[in-house]
Amino acid sequence: MSSSPSSRGRPRDPRSHEAIVSATAELVTEVGYAATSIGAVAARAGVGKDTVYRRWRGKPELVFEAVFTTTDDAPVPDTGSLAGDVTALLRGLVDEFRAPAAAAALPGLLADFAADPVLKSRIRSDFLAPSKERLSIVFERAAARGEIAADTPVDLVLDALAGAVFFHVGLVGEQPDPQLADRLAAVMVKGIEIR
Secondary structure: OOOOOOOOOOOOOHHHHHHHHHHHHHHHHHHOOOOOOHHHHHHHHOOOHHHHHHHOOOHHHHHHHHHHOOOOOOOOOOOOOHHHHHHHHHHHHHHHHHOHHHHHHHHHHHHHHHHOHHHHHHHHHHHHHHHHHHHHHHHHHHHHOOOEOOOOOHHHHHHHHHHHHHHHHHHOOOOOOOOHHHHHHHHHHHHHEOO
16 A cells, blocks of 8 residues: 555655554544544644655545554464454454544544545455455464365455454444453354364
8 A cells, every 4th residue: 555665765764654643543533533634643743744645545544544454463363273363353353443543433434435436445455455364364274273164265254253343343333342252253163163
């Protein structure tokens, strides 16, 4: 995506990137998605607007990265079992969705995605596809251990997991009980394990 380093010009400062992402999450939490602007983010981060636009095409991509990719840098769980790994993945996802910035950003992001098919496609290819690819390691290991069939539709399983969390936390707005991730993982693993 546009947040990747460029081969031309001065190298990007990772501190600026972190300052921009942090400022975005703070502003979305404080004033909401609609009132968050690139100018306000730049001012809070102590950078120019051009610095923000060199990394992100616009507010939706910036907010999505700042709010909904916090678990992307976490190590892929390796508990030794599919149930343990899926539970760990879901706990991270539940935490991400129930964060105040996520609750504040989600309605506006959904509206922007619905109104702009190009934006939706960019989010799908630039953020969601790499994340799914990274998480497929969990299912490859489970297949190697004989817990699931090698032809398990991993994309569909990941969609179902994320969709369940999104529905409970993001759409319905429920405060999840501490066992939500455990219960969802148990249901999903039971459905795809080899019997």
